[in-house]
Amino acid sequence: GQQVMQIPQYQHVQEGEDFTTYCNSSTTLSNIQWYKQRPGGHPVFLIQLVKSGEVKKQKRLTFQFGEAKKNSSLHITATQTTDVGTYFCAGPYSGTYKYIFGTGTRLKVLA
Amino acid sequence: DTGVSQDPRHKITKRGQNVTFRCDPISEHNRLYWYRQTLGQGPEFLTYFQNEAQLEKSRLLSDRFSAERPKGSFSTLEIQRTEQGDSAMYLCASSPRGSYGETQYFGPGTRLLVL
Numbered sequence: 001g002q003q004v005m006q007i008p009q010y011q012h013v014q015e016g017e018d019f020t021t022y023c024n025s026s027t028t029l030s031n032i033q034w035y036k037q038r039p040g041g042h043p044v045f046l047i048q049l050v051k052s053g054e055v056k057k058q059k060r061l062t063f064q065f066g067e068a069k070k071n072s073s074l075h076i077t078a079t080q081t082t083d084v085g086t087y088f089c090a091g092p093y094s095g096t097y098k099y100i101f102g103t104g105t106r107l108k109v110l111a
Numbered sequence: 112d113t114g115v116s117q118d119p120r121h122k123i124t125k126r127g128q129n130v131t132f133r134c135d136p137i138s139e140h141n142r143l144y145w146y147r148q149t150l151g152q153g154p155e156f157l158t159y160f161q162n163e164a165q166l167e168k169s170r171l172l173s174d175r176f177s178a179e180r181p182k183g184s185f186s187t188l189e190i191q192r193t194e195q196g197d198s199a200m201y202l203c204a205s206s207p208r209g210s211y212g213e214t215q216y217f218g219p220g221t222r223l224l225v226l
Contacts, residue, residue, distance in 0.1 A: 098159065
């Protein structure tokens, strides 16, 4: 079945350093969504990418969707302690409404 | 607050008992999802409703799991004859009408512990 993997699984950075998480799907995705989940919280929607090669920015966050629509990345510039949490990508399975979430990247930011 | 709400927030039950969870989506959101999340893992899709119709259901769901959304508003998820492996966070999310692939707004979840 369809799988969505993320690397790295964990990342510890010093405050101010950059951070990148990569998302790879075994199948082509019609769109990809990114979510952030704080410890003890629920996933919160960050952004959706739809077009091949699309790049979107939200302040210090940059999201990319691969040309083949099978991979995506999230880059955070100059991390802050408020960026702590687990970042998940998610994509629909074969044009259905069944969303497959990635394995997640847990980010810790050391002050 | 008009976000997604779930009830109860925590549930402890003994193996073999039945449990039912409720989800109230954001008003006028016609799409509703149920997910299960275990520690250190991403949310795992269980089922999807569009209005009152259950359009998608994971094959991971055994016959012990059933979900309803009778009037296209709130939804319930029932687990019969609970097993220890059912212990997890059960998350509900809703999405507004619109084009394919809308934002999913998650509720706070119901944490289930099966003893």
